[in-house]
Amino acid sequence: MGDIFSLVIITALLFFGPALSAIAIRRSLSIPWQLVLLAVCVFYSIFPILLTLGGTGLAERFACEAGGRGIVIYKCPGTPWLGDVITFMTFAHWGAIFTIPSGVVGFVGLLISLILKRNRLRTGVNTPERPTATFYRSRRRKVVAGVCAAIAQRWGLSLLGVRVAIVVLSVVITGIGLPIYLWVWLAFPLEPSPEPTQVG
Known part of the structure; x- marks a missing residue:
């Protein structure tokens, strides 16, 4: 250890x-x-x-x-x-x-x-006003910062599985998951909000 x-x-x-x-x-x-x-x-x-x-x-x-x-x-x-x-x-x-x-x-x-x-x-x-990142944190299924939901969506993984893996990495392997989570939170923007549809 x-x-x-x-x-x-x-x-x-x-x-x-x-x-x-x-x-x-x-x-x-x-x-x-x-x-x-x-x-x-x-x-x-x-x-x-x-x-x-x-x-x-x-x-x-x-x-x-x-x-x-x-x-x-x-x-x-x-x-x-x-x-x-x-x-x-x-x-x-x-x-x-x-x-x-x-x-x-x-x-x-x-x-x-x-x-x-x-x-x-x-x-x-x-x-551009909107960021042009290749990876966005999830806006719809976020609990804290949308990192786990974005990872699950990007690579087609189970959202619950990704969340459990982050918690295990943070607790069991001496906190390696938490710094990575914080870095992704700071490095990548939240996905853009959908454009309002104009009626008429």
Whole structure:
């Protein structure tokens, strides 16, 4: 179970940046929102390093001493829990192995999306009011976001079966279904409402 949990965490860390750029591209977000996501990608890339610097700063401030054989473990006088927190923070820089590549891919994807959006606005190319996605979340049979109904409809599957599979993936396999569900919710638009028929 621990190996599956580690695999899910590593996958989520690697998937974060590309997922942000995919949301921006599929939803055709405005330039300010794309700039916000660009900043999130940069912060996400360097967050483990900032966490490690914060941990060493806390160790100095609270006079915590590093000890242990092989692995550095901090012990803080009077507050043993703080030593555990600082130890975790000082080892967080290893997460940069996953966050930096993910952030770079997300940054490049968002940069491309931003350039394309800016060129479309500058050249005055009218974008359609309705999104032209190849996959739409279901409007009619949705319970939360219409993701399960859209998957079932697209590939001719049982709606109940898809819902059960998402719940099983979310609960049994350490939450892998929930991040995928949230990403599909954010990345793909709701199907367009039917045009009102004009009588007369």
